[in-house]
Amino acid sequence: VLLATDAAPAPSAIQPSVAAPSVAATPLSPSQTTVPTVAAVPSATTAALSNEPVQVVDSVPVATDARTDTPGSAPPMPKMQLTTSNVAEVFATALRGVQQMTASIASMAEVRLESESKINLVFPAESSMSMKRMDLPEHRGPVCEAISNVVGRPITLQLIAGAASPARTAAPKPAPKATAKERMERMREIEAHPWVQSCVETFGAEIVKVDPKQ
Structure with missing residues (x-):
């Protein structure tokens, strides 16, 4: 006697059949080797700097022949030769x-x-x-x-x-000038002298000058 029932078979009795997909492996030649492409994504700092304006500063030439002499410095004077004459x-x-x-x-x-x-x-x-x-x-x-x-x-x-300087010889003092009274007395003495009287009488001489006594 066969009895028909609606009960499902036990899970262990069910064997599902899953078919794996068929993948065909095609080898690549050395020239077809692919290199992964990496895209550079700018960072936030790079993006901020790229938006800043760039200021170009002219370069200042450096003077290579700058003088080191101080202002107003004079060139050294030539040396003199030391000799007896100079x-x-x-x-x-x-x-x-x-x-x-x-x-x-x-x-x-x-x-x-x-x-x-x-x-x-x-x-x-x-x-x-x-x-x-x-x-x-x-x-x-x-x-x-x-x-x-x-x-x-x-x-x-x-x-x-050095040695002491030689003493200077004193100049002779001039004789004092005779007064008028002394000159008159001297004149009388000369006129009264016998030799003078003889010359006056013989040659007609005349007394013109009387030198002072030495």
Whole structure:
């Protein structure tokens, strides 16, 4: 006896059949190898900068021949050769670069060249005070430096006390002039002299001048 029922079969008894899609694998040649394309997406910072206006600044040329000399600087003076004949000229040139008081004291001395690196300053005996002042560092040092700058090498100074100046002979005093009374008395003495009277009587001479007594 077969009984017909509407009940569904148990799940385990149902075997669904799923067909997998058919994919045909086609190999690619080396020339057909694809490279993924990456699109650059601008960031927010890049987009903000791209909207800013660009200001072009002209370049300033750099001077390559700029002078380093300070304004008003004079070229160095040529050095003078120190010799016996021009030592006074060298000394006078050097004194132009020192203070006026120092130059006045140094100019009291006579300049003599002792050697290639030494100059003698001979002060008169009556200028001993000037010699002492010249020996002070504030006067002697600047003069040595000034002379060294003029000749281009170190120069030393030697201070020497000179001999006393020769005494001047006093000029003879003029004889005092005789008064009118003395001249008249002198005239009478001469007229009364026997020799004078003899000359007057013999030659007709006349007294014209009477010299004062020596």
